[in-house]
Amino acid sequence: xxxxxxxxxxxxxxxxxxxxxxxxQEAIKIGQIEAQTGPSSSLGFMATQGAKLAVxxxxxxxxxxxxxxxxPIDLDSPDTQGSPQQGLIQxxxxxxxDHRKYILGPTLSNVFNGVREYARGYDGKLLMFAPAxxxxxxxxxxxxxxxxxxxxxxxxxxxxxxxxxxxLRSKGAKKVAILMQNDAFGRFAVDxxxxxxxxxxxxxxxxxxxxxxxxxxxxxxxIAAWKPDYLFPGYTDAALYDxxxxxxxxxxxxxxxxxxxxxxxxxxxxxxxxxxxYMPKYFEEAEKTDPKVAKFIKDYKDFFKVKxxxxxxxxxxxxASYDHVFMLAEAMKRAGSINDVAAVKKELLSMTYDGLxxxxxxxxxxxxxxxxxxxxxxxxAIKMTLVKPGSK
Amino acid sequence: MMQLIAGQLINGIIVGSLYGIxxxxxxxxxxxxxxxxxxxxxxxxxxxxxxxxxNETYSVAFPFAVILVMGAVALIGLVAxxxxxxHTRNNLINGLIVSIGLVSVIVALVxxxxxxxxQNMQPFVAGVFTVGGxxxxxxxxxxxxxxxxxxxxxxxxxxxxxMGRAAYAYAQNPEAAALMGVATxxxxxxxxxxxxALCGLAGSMYATLYSLTPDIGALYMLKGVEGALLAGxxxxxxxxxxxxxxxxxxxxxxxxxxxxxxxxxxxxxxVLVLLFRPAGLFGGR
Numbered sequence: 001x002x003x004x005x006x007x008x009x010x011x012x013x014x015x016x017x018x019x020x021x022x023x024x025q026e027a028i029k030i031g032q033i034e035a036q037t038g039p040s041s042s043l044g045f046m047a048t049q050g051a052k053l054a055v056x057x058x059x060x061x062x063x064x065x066x067x068x069x070x071x072p073i074d075l076d077s078p079d080t081q082g083s084p085q086q087g088l089i090q091x092x093x094x095x096x097x098d099h100r101k102y103i104l105g106p107t108l109s110n111v112f113n114g115v116r117e118y119a120r121g122y123d124g125k126l127l128m129f130a131p132a133x134x135x136x137x138x139x140x141x142x143x144x145x146x147x148x149x150x151x152x153x154x155x156x157x158x159x160x161x162x163x164x165x166x167x168l169r170s171k172g173a174k175k176v177a178i179l180m181q182n183d184a185f186g187r188f189a190v191d192x193x194x195x196x197x198x199x200x201x202x203x204x205x206x207x208x209x210x211x212x213x214x215x216x217x218x219x220x221x222x223i224a225a226w227k228p229d230y231l232f233p234g235y236t237d238a239a240l241y242d243x244x245x246x247x248x249x250x251x252x253x254x255x256x257x258x259x260x261x262x263x264x265x266x267x268x269x270x271x272x273x274x275x276x277x278y279m280p281k282y283f284e285e286a287e288k289t290d291p292k293v294a295k296f297i298k299d300y301k302d303f304f305k306v307k308x309x310x311x312x313x314x315x316x317x318x319x320a321s322y323d324h325v326f327m328l329a330e331a332m333k334r335a336g337s338i339n340d341v342a343a344v345k346k347e348l349l350s351m352t353y354d355g356l357x358x359x360x361x362x363x364x365x366x367x368x369x370x371x372x373x374x375x376x377x378x379x380x381a382i383k384m385t386l387v388k389p390g391s392k
Numbered sequence: 393m394m395q396l397i398a399g400q401l402i403n404g405i406i407v408g409s410l411y412g413i414x415x416x417x418x419x420x421x422x423x424x425x426x427x428x429x430x431x432x433x434x435x436x437x438x439x440x441x442x443x444x445x446x447n448e449t450y451s452v453a454f455p456f457a458v459i460l461v462m463g464a465v466a467l468i469g470l471v472a473x474x475x476x477x478x479h480t481r482n483n484l485i486n487g488l489i490v491s492i493g494l495v496s497v498i499v500a501l502v503x504x505x506x507x508x509x510x511q512n513m514q515p516f517v518a519g520v521f522t523v524g525g526x527x528x529x530x531x532x533x534x535x536x537x538x539x540x541x542x543x544x545x546x547x548x549x550x551x552x553x554x555m556g557r558a559a560y561a562y563a564q565n566p567e568a569a570a571l572m573g574v575a576t577x578x579x580x581x582x583x584x585x586x587x588x589a590l591c592g593l594a595g596s597m598y599a600t601l602y603s604l605t606p607d608i609g610a611l612y613m614l615k616g617v618e619g620a621l622l623a624g625x626x627x628x629x630x631x632x633x634x635x636x637x638x639x640x641x642x643x644x645x646x647x648x649x650x651x652x653x654x655x656x657x658x659x660x661x662x663v664l665v666l667l668f669r670p671a672g673l674f675g676g677r
Contacts, residue, residue, distance in 0.1 A: 042508070182652060209651045212611050214602045215407055218400050218646035221527075225396070238510040241603035245512075249520050249529050267512050312509065 028064060028338050030055070030325070031094035032077035032104040033087045033111065041082065043107040046313045047131075048077045050321030051104055053303050064329040067336045073325070080106065084114020091115050095122055101341055102127050102328060104320040109134035109184070119146060127328075127341055127348075129320035131367075133185065140364030146341075148348065148365040150320050154258060155192045156362075160278045160371050161258055162196060163387055167276070167373065168230060168256060169200040176256065177228035179219065181239060182208040189235065189258070209239070216246050224250045230276075235259035244268050244275075253378075261312055262374055262382070269380035279372045280318040281357065282384050283311050296322070296356060318369060323355035358388050395525040400643035402528055406536035408639020412632035413539045413594045414616030415623065416546065417587035423563040423626040424583040427480055427487025431472060433613025434498035435588045439465045439595025440604050441506055444513045447599075454516040458596040462589045469588020473581050481580065495609070502606045511604040535597045542593065543632045550628060559583060563626055611655075618658035622665050624672020634673070637661065 032051055034044030055075040063070040076094060080087040087106055094100040103119075103126065106112050112132035119128055126146040136153050138144045154161030168176065176197060180186040190206055197204050205226055207219050220243070223231065231252050233243040237260050244255060244264040248271035255265070255275045262282075265275035286293040297309045317323075328344070331351065335343035345365075352360040359369035368389045375383045414436060422428045442461045446452040452460065472494060480487035515531040550556035562569040562579055570576050598608070619638055623630030641657035665673060 182650075207650075210654070212655060213651050214608075215403070215642075216651075217403050218396070218643060219651055221396050221399060222647070236510075238603055238605045241510055241512040245515075250527055263510075263512070267514070270518075 026071060026338075027074040028071045028102070028329075028332065029074050029098060029100040030076070030102045030104060030328070031091070031098070031100040032075065032320075033080050033090050033094075033115070034077065034105040035082035035108055035111070036077075036079040037081055042313055043131075043316050043319060044080070044082075044105065046310070046316040047105060047107060047319045047321040049300070049304065050317045050323075051075060051077060051325055053300060054322045054325035056303055057299065058325065058329060064332055064338070066332050066338050071338055073329070075325075076100065077104075080108075080111055082108055082111065084111050087111040088115050088118060091118060095126065101125060101339065102129075102344075104129050104324060105131070107131045107319050120144065122146060125341060127345055129324050129328075131319040133188065136366070139366050145345075148345075148361060148367075150324055150359070150361075150367040150369075151318065152367050152369055152371065154189075155196050156366065156368075158368050158389060160373070160387070161193060164256065164258065164276065164278060164373060165193070165196040165200050165202070168202060173202055173229040175203045175205070175226070175228040176230045176232055177223040177226060177252075178204055178206040178232045179216070179223065179234060179243060180206065180208060180232070181234050181236065182210055185235065193232070193258075209234070211239075213239070214242055216243050217250070220247050220250050220252065223247075224252055228252070230254045230256040230274075232256050232258075237261050237263055240264040241267065244272065248272060262376060263312070265376035266380055269376065269378065271378075272376065273378050275374075275376040277374045277376070279374045279384070280315040280369075282372050282374060282382075283309070283314040285382075285384055293356060318357055318359075318371075323353060323357055323359060326355055327351070327353045327359070352389070360389060396647055397644065398524075399526045399528070400647050401640060402526065403532070404640035404643025405636050406528075406532045406639070407643065408619075408636030409536045409539040409543075409632065410594055410597060410635070411612070411615040411619045411638050412543065412635025413590050413597075414612055415619030415631035415635045416543060416628060417590040417594075418613075418616045418620040419623065419625050419627065419631045420546075420559075420583050420590075421587040422620070424559060425473075425477060425480075425487070425580050426482030427477060427484060427491070428617065429477065429487065429584075429587070430491040430613055430617075431494040431498065432587060432591045432616065433609035433611075434495045435465050435469055435591040435609075436595040436598065436612055437502060437606065437609035438468065438498060439592035440599040440608065441502055441511070441595075442592075443596040443599040444511050444604055445506070447513055448511075454596075454600065458593065461596050462592045465592025465595070466585045466589035469591075470581060470585040472588075473584035477584060478581075499606050499609065506604075506606070508606055513599050513604075516600050529601075531600055535601065539593075539597065540632065542590070543628065546590075547628045555579075555582075614655075615658060618662050621662055622658075622673055624675025627672065627674035630672065630674030 032048055034047050035041045036045045036048055055073045059072045063072040078090050109132040112130050112134050120143045123143050123146045128146050129148050129150050131151045135147055135149045138147055139149055153159050178190060180190055194204060231247055234240055240260045241264045245268055248268055253273040258278045265272055287297055301309055331344045331347035332338050334347040337343055349361050357369045362368055370388045373385045417432050439461050443457050446457040447454055476490050480490050517530045517534055520527050520529050558574040562574055615638055619634035620631050623634035638658040642654045645653055645657050
């Protein structure tokens with residue numbers, strides 16, 4: 001019995017030996033560190049959905065042709081759950097064990113802050129597409145050559161915030177009341193926008209609220225007494241629904257916001273006069289007018305086998321996601337290499353990609369892309385204005 | 393300024409009645425079962441989402457949705473009591489741990505079912521009343537009226553019916569009540585289900601005023617506990633008053649101070665009451 005077992009093991013070993021080592025096909029290895037579950041998961045969830053679809057489409061078409069050879073893409077997108085510790089563990093595995101050189105994410109600033117110092121150790125050997133707001137101030141700084149931030153910065157020269165403040169000025173606005181969430185992003189938003197408003201000659205009055213606030217009637221009454229032309233109310237839908245509804249009850253009917261959906265405007269369409277909002281893309285309308293968007297939506301439904309497309313979350317695809325996988329593949333083709341990070345980065349910085357968004361990077365890796373401004377009027381009529389890079 | 397203060401006084405009373413109804417649920421269940429059931433906040437959360445879901449998805453008229461939700465949440469409260477809290481009677485720590493565990497499960501289920509995307513329901517009654525420059529939304533007035541009426545009916549039920557008097561008797565002396573023929577087991581389960589139904593009602597009223605996110609239960613539960621302790625456990629009218637006191641403090645406080653202080657008023661008053669009148673404002677000395 002023992003002899004037969006040894007014979008079996010020996011023959012099995014011989015068979016494996018005769019078969020020779022299995023040579024894996026060389027692949028382009030991309031990692032993605034995003035929160036797919038947890039309270040801050042909507043951004044990362046949509047980003048990973050987009051990246052998975054892009055990788056599937058590229059691989060189905062035979063891979064990326066670089067230097068006459070086709071490479072499939074191998075995407076690893078674990079769930080950070082929004083935890084900096086998880087993000088760091090996952091990034092270490094991606095860089096040290098899997099030898100990935102291209103990372104999508106993180107979108108969350110806390111995760112970026114948790115991985116930034118470690119990632120700096122790989123400067124020159126890594127490209128990280130990090131949409132996190134905390135990444136923006138580091139662009140172009142020594143040791144951060146690995147960093148690209150695909151999202152346009154609000155108050156950059158081609159930023160949507162700059163455009164929208166100018167839009168308010170042209171409408172004759174003199175006073176804007178800001179009612180902002182008292183947290184890191186809220187403080188940051190007020191800091192960057194107060195200068196823009198000052199430059200445009202618009203007076204501001206700022207009030208703060210805590211994340212747990214549901215009843216804004218007192219602070220809104222104080223704001224109403226100041227008689228502002230527009231209210232700039234927070235940045236999350238959870239707050240916007242309440243603020244917009246309660247503000248209209250007090251006669252504040254004009255809103256201007258740089259984060260948040262059109263949902264609060266549509267819900268209160270009978271009582272608002274104007275609701276101006278930044279939208280990376282209004283997918284509901286774009287589906288009817290842009291064949292690329294229509295195809296994307298169909299492909300998304302087919303790939304994820306879902307009946308309904310997540311129109312509310314889809315604008316978040318402008319984070320490091322669908323377009324950026326194609327952009328990266330295109331840069332590799334142009335660079336003639338899948339491993340020469342410096343050459344790939346050089347191509348990324350010099351190209352304009354026309355995907356779901358028209359987008360490019362500035363000289364330090366800051367994103368510049370097309371976006372839309374929505375103007376919702378009383379009754380629910382929506383006017384969209386498309387702003388393309390360089391069109392201002 | 394006077395208009396602003398008057399408006400916030402009215403607003404505080406109405407918002408406080410929402411805290412008061414949860415305080416009443418806390419007061420009743422803890423008086424009868426000996427446990428502060430933190431899952432009551434989660435029952436309110438379920439009530440809010442169910443109301444929104446019935447109204448928006450199935451177009452169930454708001455008043456009918458409220459009745460259905462109160463029934464459904466009462467059933468959830470009853471099942472939770474029979475399966476879980478029956479085993480933690482008069483054991484504060486065990487009851488607390490079980491209720492916190494139940495909160496986690498319910499919040500996770502709400503996340504799974506309705507996601508973390510904020511939801512919003514149209515007010516059942518739109519528009520505002522404006523009197524002397526003071527603006528009060530009609531829906532808030534309706535909510536305040538409904539909640540005060542329910543507290544009043546509960547008070548009548550507890551003082552004028554055999555069951556109510558039995559509940560009071562049990563809260564004062566469980567053994568004597570049992571010897572007098574009070575079916576203590578059924579009484580406890582009944583009060584637990586009634587407390588859950590009150591939270592379902594609070595959730596329904598909340599849903600027609602504010603946006604829904606899966607984290608609302610914890611905050612309102614805290615206000616409810618504060619309101620119940622301010623009043624003194626077991627006081628029905630006191631629970632409503634305790635809730636209103638917190639609501640008014642928040643309303644008037646936010647006229648003069650930043651909204652960041654809103655959650656501190658109730659706790660500050662609670663500290664003072666516990667220092668100088670530990671049995672609560674309406675409790676015996």
